[in-house]
Amino acid sequence: MTDNAPADPTPATSPASSAPGTGTPYDAVVLAGGAARRLGGADKPGVQVGGRPLLDRVLAACAGAAGTVVVADPRPTARPVRWMREEPPGAGPVAALDAGLRLTNAEFAVVLSADLPFLDEATVLRLLAALRESGADAALLTDADGRDQPLVAAYRTGALRAALDALAAEHDGLTGLPLRRLTAALRLTRVPDALASFDCDTWDDISRARARIREHGHVLNEWITAVKNELGIDLDVDTRVLLDVARDVAHGVARPAAPLTTFLVGYAAAQGKGDAEAIAEAAGKVASLALRWEAEHSGSATAPDAG
Template identity: 45%
Template sequence: MTAGPTYDAIVLAGGRATRLGGTPKPGVLVGDRTLLDRALTACAGAGRTVVVGPADEVRPVPAGVVVTCEDPPRGGPVAGVAAGLAALSRPGSPDRPGRVLVLAVDVPGAADAVDPLLAAAARHPDADGVHLVRHGRAQWLTGLYRADALAAAAAGLVVHGAPVRRLVAGLTLVEVDDATGASDDVDTWEDVTRLSARHADRPEEAHP
């Protein structure tokens, strides 16, 4: 008998994208696929996936993917995490797995991060979470966390506008070196060009 999924997923897709001139990031094409499509591919092994962002910017999504938004919108990544966790724990929802994959929508290589994160979590079962580190910089929004620890941390904050550093400050985390740039993100149109070239050289992953 095959074990079921061991984690859920939250895709944070509600940023302002000011350096892209306000173009909503979920619909930005990197190669021939949108950032949201790439993020959802990375979440293909999750039990449930929640996309947090304005509905008009993230729909349509595949069947089974939940769309929600922080209140008020554009509250930042911590507010997005809190909204995603709330969507996963609504009355009537099945019990959620013990861990939740947290991904920013603007990381087109996130699919390459999932297996290393799962492996690190298996090696460190007592940690509150694992996340990538790129050139010495913590990439907390490419990480896998204990859902209860993340929810408790968010409950202790005014989440709107809170920095991610405060959310994770009290957690026991394990760093996973990102030597290949799986966590490289899209902030500018130059990033779109650079990362499109990188991903165009690789076979496309299956769509979710």
């Protein structure tokens, strides 16, 4: 096992934290060491969709994990993770899952492949909630055709370890075993989600993913997320506030003033607390100024010497 820099500050033996909104402590295991044969052997976890590597998109979805293990050779990632490799490398997903699970200690484990461009944190939390409420051993997403997706799933760690140990004893190891052998030994509950379970096995899949995030309903959030990731900003901002300011300035002052003004709003907020509330306060002041500016230009403001 190796760590990337900076190293994951969460030791393997430390208590797990809770996933926000669920009260469910969990660790994450991300499988990213496949051969990507249908992509011609390309570095699939590093393929970019919306300006972000597929692996980083998946890591963002499980950011609430107490600890995250990526089963693959180490590489730079957007957030700290721990690294592990199955033995021998290329032994298949069951062996990789077993290797990653060795570095977890939480009661629940979220297991993900590294090629899920539309997975988000809300879906991870839904899986954990379904697992907790159902009493099953695993909660799996199902795709558009109703097929189980064991690499977009939440598991009870104890049940998963027991199933892996039983398989290893039965087959004298885990090399080359299909995932269906593993899930057949577990009690399952299923969560349908055609979008979040969409994975990128081929270049056509990647093209479809890239096209989808540029659609009108998705492109703004995708772009803002990509920018925050590029700049190292971890801040949830109400984009409607900034869009309203840009609209008011463009309409009441001049169109080129809009992007410059939003930059100044951000700068002013950073000079203060630097949080979403500071941005909203600065935006409110600028919006009021833009309205006064427009009123003066249109002649609707009352003259100082008016009766």
